[in-house]
Amino acid sequence: MRLSRYFLPILKEAPKEAEIVSHRLMLRAGMMRQQNAGIYSWLPLGLKVLKKIEAVVREEQDRSGAVEILMPSIQPADLWRESGRYDAYGKEMLRIVDRHEREMLYGPTAEEVVTDIFRTYVRSYRDLPLNLYNIQWKFRDEVRPRFGVMRGREFLMKDAYSFDVDQAGALRAYHKMFVAYLRTYKRLGLTAIPMRADTGPIGGKLSHEFIILASTGESAVFCDKDLLDLPVPGEDVDFEGDLSPVVDMFTSRYAATDEMHDEAAFAALPEERRVSARGIEVGHIFSFGTKYSEPMGAKVAMPDGSEQPVIMGSYGIGVSRLIGAIIEASHDDAGIIWPESVAPFGAGVISLRPDDAAVTAACEDAYAKLSAAGKDPLYDDTAARPGAKFASMDLIGLPWQIIIGPKGLADGVVELKRRATGDKELVSLESAIARVTEKA
Ligand code: ATP
Ligand code: MG
Numbered sequence: 417m418r419l420s421r422y423f424l425p426i427l428k429e430a431p432k433e434a435e436i437v438s439h440r441l442m443l444r445a446g447m448m449r450q451q452n453a454g455i456y457s458w459l460p461l462g463l464k465v466l467k468k469i470e471a472v473v474r475e476e477q478d479r480s481g482a483v484e485i486l487m488p489s490i491q492p493a494d495l496w497r498e499s500g501r502y503d504a505y506g507k508e509m510l511r512i513v514d515r516h517e518r519e520m521l522y523g524p525t526a527e528e529v530v531t532d533i534f535r536t537y538v539r540s541y542r543d544l545p546l547n548l549y550n551i552q553w554k555f556r557d558e559v560r561p562r563f564g565v566m567r568g569r570e571f572l573m574k575d576a577y578s579f580d581v582d583q584a585g586a587l588r589a590y591h592k593m594f595v596a597y598l599r600t601y602k603r604l605g606l607t608a609i610p611m612r613a614d615t616g617p618i619g620g621k622l623s624h625e626f627i628i629l630a631s632t633g634e635s636a637v638f639c640d641k642d643l644l645d646l647p648v649p650g651e652d653v654d655f656e657g658d659l660s661p662v663v664d665m666f667t668s669r670y671a672a673t674d675e676m677h678d679e680a681a682f683a684a685l686p687e688e689r690r691v692s693a694r695g696i697e698v699g700h701i702f703s704f705g706t707k708y709s710e711p712m713g714a715k716v717a718m719p720d721g722s723e724q725p726v727i728m729g730s731y732g733i734g735v736s737r738l739i740g741a742i743i744e745a746s747h748d749d750a751g752i753i754w755p756e757s758v759a760p761f762g763a764g765v766i767s768l769r770p771d772d773a774a775v776t777a778a779c780e781d782a783y784a785k786l787s788a789a790g791k792d793p794l795y796d797d798t799a800a801r802p803g804a805k806f807a808s809m810d811l812i813g814l815p816w817q818i819i820i821g822p823k824g825l826a827d828g829v830v831e832l833k834r835r836a837t838g839d840k841e842l843v844s845l846e847s848a849i850a851r852v853t854e855k856a
Contacts, residue, residue, distance in 0.1 A: 417761065417792075417793075417794050417795065418783075418795050418797050419794060419795060419798050420797050420798050422460065423446075423459065423460050424446050424459075424460065424461060424808075424812070425446040425459065426444065426445060426446050426811065426812075427443060427444045427446065428444075429444075430443055430444050431443055434564065435562070435563065436563050436564075436566070436744070437632070437743065437744065437747060438564065438565075438566070438632075438739075438740040438741075438743035438744045438747075439563050439564035439565075439566070439740065441743055441747060441751055441752050441811070442462065442564055442565065442739070442740070442743065443564070444751075444811060445461060445462075445751065445752060445811050445812050446461055446462075447459055447461045447465065448462040448564070448565070450564075452569075453561045453569065454558060454561025454562075454567065454569030454570065455568065455569055455570045456564075456565070456568065456570070461760050461812060462739070464760040464761075465739055465754070465758055465759075466572065466735065466736060466739060468757065468758040468759075469735055469738050469739065469758055470551055470572070470574075470735055472600060472603050472604060472757060472758070473574045473600055473733055473735060474551065474574075476596045476597075476599050476600040476603070477549050477574065477576060477596060479596065479599075479651075479655065480547075480592045480593065480595070480596035480655050481547060481592065481655055481656075482547040482549045482576050482592075482593075482596075483546070483547065483548055483549070484548075484549055484551075485530075485533070485548050485549070486550050486552060487523070487526050487529045487530065487533075487550050488523070488529070489522060489523055489552060489553050489554075489555070490512065490521070490522060490523070491520065491521055491522075491523045491526070491528065491529055492518070492519070492520055493518075493520060493521055494519075495528040495529060495532055495712075496521065496528050498528065498711060498712050499527065499528050499531070499707075499708050500711060501528070505524070507559075508524060508556045508557050508558065509521050509522075509524055509556075509557065510522040510555050510557050522554075523552075523554060523555070524554055524555060524556045525554065525573075525575060525730070525732070526552070526575055526577070527577065527708050527728075527730055528708065528712070530548055531577075531708045531709060531712045531714050532712065533548070534579055534709075534714045534726065535709075535712060535713055535714040535715070538579070538714075538716060538726075539717060540716055540717050541581045541717065541718050541719060543716070544579055544580055544581050544585065544716065544726070545578065545579065545580050545581075545585050545589055546578070546579045547576055547577065547578040547579070547589060547592070547593075548576065548577050548579075549574060549575060549576030549577070549731075550575060551573070551574045551735060552572070552573065552575070553570055553571070553572055553573075554571055554573045554575075555569060555570050556569060556571075557569055563632070563634075563740065564740055565736045565737055565739055565740045566634075566696065566737055566741075567634070567737075568736065568737075571734065571735075571736045571737060572734075572735040572736040573732055573733065573734060573736075574732065574733040574735055575730060575731065575732045575733075576593060576730065576731040576732075577728060577729070577730050578590070578593070578728060578729040578731070579709075579714075579726045579727070579728055580726065580727045580728075581716060581718065581724070581726070581727070582727065583727065585727070586703055586705070586727040586728075586729060587622075587703070588659075589703075589729055590622060590701065590703045590729055591659040591660060591662075592659060593701050593729070593731040594610065594659070594662075594663050594666075595649055595653060595655070595659050595662055595663070596655075597626050597699050597701065597731075598610075598648045598649065598666075599648060599649060599653070600733065601626065601628075601698065601699075602648040603757050604738060604757060604758060605742065605745070605746060605757065605758075606628055606698070606738075606741065606742065606745055607628070607629075607644055607645075608626040608698055609626070609627050609628075609629070609637075609643045609644070609666075609671050609695075610624040610625070610626055610627075610666050610667065610671065611624060611625050611626075611627050611637060611639065611671040611672050611673050611676070611695075612624060612667075612671065612672045612673075612676045613625040613672075613673050613675070613676060613700065614673070614675040621703065621704075621705075622702070622703040622729075623700070623701065623702045623703070624667075624700070624701050625673055625697050625699070625700045626697070626698050626699035626700070626701075627671075627673070627695035627696065627697055628695060628696045628698055628741045628744070628745060629644075629691070629693045629695050630694060630695065630696050630741070630744040630745060631693075631694055632694070632696075632744055633693075633694035633695040633696040634694070634696070634697075635673050635674060635694065635695050635696075635697060636673075636674040636677075636692075636694060636695075637671070637672070637673050637674070637692075637693055637694065637695040638670070638671070638672055638674075638677050638682050638690070638692050638693075639669070639670060639671035639672070639691050639693075640669040640670045640685055640689050640690075640691070641688070641689040641690070641691050643666065643671055644691070646665055646666060646669075649662055670682055670685055673695075696737070696740075696741045696744065697734070697737075698733065698734055698737060698738055698741050699731075699733045699734065700732050701729065701730075701731040701732070702729055702730050702731070703727075703728075703729040704728060704730070705727055705728070706725040706726070706727060706728070707728070708728060709725040709726045709727070709728055710725045713725075714726050714728075742754070742755065742758065747813075750807070750810035750811065751810045751811035751812065751813050752811065752812060752813030753813050753835055753836050754813045754814065754815065754835075756815050759813070759814055759815050760794075760812070760814070761791075761792050761793055761794040761814050762786065762790075762791035762792050762793060762814070762815065762816070762852070763791050763793045763794075763814055763815065763816040763817065763818060763852045764793065764794050764795075764809045764814045764816070764817045764818070765779055765782045765783055765786070765793050765794070765795040765796065765817075765818050765820065766796045766802075766805050766806070766809060766818070766819045766820065767779045767795070767796060767797055767820055767821075768802050768805075768819065768820060768821030768822070769821060769822050770798070771799075772822050774822065774825055775820055775821060775822055775825060776797075778825055778830070778845055779795060779797065779820050781845065782795075782818055782820065782830075782845060782848070782849060783795045785849050785853075786849060786852060786853065789849075789853040791852060791853055794812075794814060796808070796809065802821075806819075810835065813835055814835060815834070815835055815836065816832065816833070816834060816835065816851075816852045817831075817832070817833040817835065818830055818831070818832055818833075818845075818848045818849075818852065819831040819832075819833065820845070824842065827842075828844055829842040829843060830842070830843065830844070830845050830848050832848040832851060832852075
């Protein structure tokens with residue numbers, strides 16, 4: 417992308433309503449624009465990152481065996497009456513009436529819709545296990561939307577729903593999602609700690625929240641320091657095999673949110689292993705048995721001919737919240753530092769003199785080669801001052817910058833800068849391109 421043709425509305429100052437660093441940086445970097453409390457337009461840079469996170473989440477859901485669908489954002493109130501949640505949900509649910517006076521709502525989650533799909537099509541134990549997921553906008557009329565995408569009213573969520581014939585199957589489904597989540601966060605450059613959690617209005621017994629430690633997090637959390645660097649399974653993990661050793665490695669160590677905190681159990685840990693911190697919830701998984709299948713009549717025929725309500729679980733990831741969480745975990749005074757996996761562009765090419773023919777030729781060459789290598793570069797070909805170009809490039813946090821000017825070119829070199837470390841090197845254009853395109 418040539419910056420002169422792009423839409424990157426960078427702000428010098430962060431608007432004062434932005435209280436935390438990720439919110440300030442997202443606004444300054446022109447990633448999004450608030451249209452209403454907790455409701456955003458996604459601008460090109462923000463949209464690119466959102467799509468990249470979504471792609472990682474999707475790949476790991478697919479790898480675990482879940483199957484993608486897309487459910488509507490507007491749902492009928494009647495389905496929620498069947499589960500008994502329509503009245504119980506309260507003011508967080510945005511209720512709508514259509515022109516025929518039919519009651520609808522903007523879905524805050526989708527247990528009812530997916531249970532309706534299940535009961536319509538699935539009849540037999542032979543069709544199980546099944547896990548259906550979607551990545552769809554949700555709406556919750558939060559009392560206090562704040563911190564930008566961290567607590568929005570409209571936000572993007574991945575929500576998966578598992579269906580099994582028995583508890584053993586349901587536990588396997590839970591373990592698959594548990595491991596898929598560990599892999600997802602790891603690929604996003606994050607250390608997420610699974611913590612025992614309260615099940616709240618979704619119901620059920622088994623539940624974990626996946627938490628990123630950050631001083632700006634909304635919840636108080638307590639955990640064993642060992643959890644900060646346990647190994648996460650690689651790509652070759654066998655989702656059909658026994659995942660309980662991996663899950664046990666995490667769940668056998670102390671970790672809980674404040675609602676579930678057990679002071680005595682925590683105090684039993686050696687002092688140097690006790691981590692008491694704040695955290696951002698980036699995912700939440702539940703196993704809740706027949707809470708929805710029973711009232712909504714989602715049953716399967718068993719081998720002995722009897723019919724039995726199916727056992728369910730639900731598994732959410734806050735896709736849009738993750739952008740904020742990644743920035744909280746990875747930034748410096750100059751701006752964002754994107755992990756490679758979600759960087760909106762793979763590299764920046766900065767022309768220090770767009771009016772110089774040799775500089776422009778070198779920049780075009782770099783731009784063409786990086787594009788051909790799939791690095792999706794952002795080429796700053798504008799007439800802005802070099803200082804402003806450096807500041808913008810640091811702010812938007814691309815992993816690499818190749819800075820090209822007439823003096824260097826006369827000596828046969830360009831400057832290669834690594835955003836994460838700030839390291840700069842003078843190298844030939846060819847070796848700069850080779851460094852940026854080599855496999856990590
Ligand atoms: P919270 O405790 O933060 O209000 P929740 O427990 O109500 O969240 P879940 O129903 O578990 O949320 O939703 C699954 C995931 O969706 C959460 O783990 C979180 O990452 C994300 N999420 C929930 N509410 C919001 C919101 N208002 N804005 C952005 N993301 C959200
Ligand atoms: Mg939750």
